[in-house]
Amino acid sequence: MASARDDAVGDGNGNGLTRRRSGPLGFLASVYDLDTLDTRFTTPSTVPYRVAHGPGAAKPDPDPRAEPPKWKTPEFYLYYLAFIVCVPYMFWIAYDVSRPSDPRYHKYEPYLTDGWIPGRKIDVSDAQYYTFRKNLPFMALLLVFHPLLRRIWNAVYSLPAEYAHPGGSRSTTPEAADARQRQRASFDFAFALFYLVALHGFSAAKILVILSLNYKIATTLPRKYIPVLTWTFNICTLFANELCQGYKFRNIALFVGGGSPGLVEFGEWLDRRGGIMKRWEILFNITVLRLISFNLDYYWSLDRRGSSPIEKKQLDPSNLSERDRISIPASPQDYSFRNYVAYAIYAPLYLTGPIITFNDFISQQRYRPATISPARTLRYGLRFALVLLAMELVLHYDYVGAIAKSRPQWDSYSPAQISLLAYFNLHIIWLKLLLPWRFFRLWSLADGIDPPENMLRCVSDNYSTLSFWRGWHRSYYRWLLRYLYVPLGGSDFRSVRSAARSVATYLLVFTFVALWHDIKLHLLVWGWLIVLFFLPEIVASRILFPKRKWERRPTAYRMLSCAGGVANVLMMMAANLVGFAVGLDGLQSIVKGIFRDYSGLVFLVTACSALFVGIQVMFEIRQSELRRGINLKC
Incomplete structure (x- = not known):
């Protein structure tokens, strides 16, 4: 085996830059490249990928705001020492209270089951991750089966020869792109119907009814009513799905048939045949976002009928920038019911996302994205496997989820134990969300569609509330920007009046975010806490301590x-514990446990000091990115 290898990271067609990677460590480093995670992080949204990474492309210039590196300064050597001591100690505390010798072990042992690591049980208290873990082998088979089935479909319904391989390469003419889009959409439409029936049985009909009603709003009503009725219909659908528990056929029979025994029995028979996932309404929230995307993309396309932005700007439709793929409307004929269903029920992204806009989806159906290459997809898959291994190791050795589920007496734990249990609980929440998002994005990449990466940074690599939301569930954040935040007017804190309007905008956005997650009071509290925690950072960074006034004292x-x-960081931890872990009462108990005596205050000061060290390293990581010409803004 050669000691060094070439690792192509170009445009997916063999036309990219080639970087030298040496040996296994070099390959592992490439797995953790930002470019492997998502090319959107290394390519400006306004620049086509082939232009940024093709032959002769210049390396990005360092950001002029970048500071000299501090990695080898005495200050950072002190930080390294703190890391060497603190990080293992943090893991030890969580492990220590998870051992069978702990006197409280019997309380949370029912939430554990035999694991694959000898001598260790695994925490299965989180139903969401347990379901994903149990079904992962079957989903992995589907990841392989679905792209192979598309190849068979393409072989049966092949493109005309002049479109498929003229001169030995795929044609990029508009006619060939139209043919490729029809070929992909016809398969996606057929597979969507099969997928719905397999997942939800007879309840697939309910989903198709909702889709049809939403489609009618966009395509049959007067233009001026489309936005309001789209939002009204879809928000009402979120509430109705929850309150009516997925519209049981039995209840429909009682309502329609007046209690006829035969009809009610037939309704119960239909309910029993609800497919693999009988409660379809639980994960339908993500589909609602796609329904809104289709309607509003169609609504905005009506303003551009009769003109072609691609021709006007003289763009190459086969090599558009991401911003152009999103903002340039699809052709009028592309807003068909077949394409709409193919998009809304696109199998790899149907259950959890990531979210991709309708315009972007249709553009990628026409032209395979230059960002997709087998080498990068392989590295991305390996990165997913390593994250899965990390989650499994944590659940085998740190039973923080089970402890939280067992309604613990927090006063029986020390302040350090309470804090670290809460801290690792947040990491498990992050990992359990990250894994499905990465798996289904991997499936989409294998199928030829490149959606945005949902998680940019580890949950422990965030110090800004605003930046945290740019990197957490990133595709949803971008969706909110396009369809809600910007139409509501965005934010502006240059005057008291505009600041009040901006706060109102944030409240509306995060109220929708909370209700979209679930119709629960603690999630509303979580959403409003996030807005409340935005304000100190905004006031401090823009009014009290603007950076321009500190240029001479960096x-x-x-x-x-x-x-x-x-x-x-402390505020973000509190908000997310309320929203996704222990609730408001649980957070109050944790806080009381930390502050019940003097030792809690000592620990709090120590923990804040450790956070201070960690955030200094976070600053330097971002400065390193700026020195490479990468500004992720989070």
């Missing part, structure tokens, strides 16, 4: 920003 400004970052 070190002092960095220390001040780090102190603010510590406060942000």
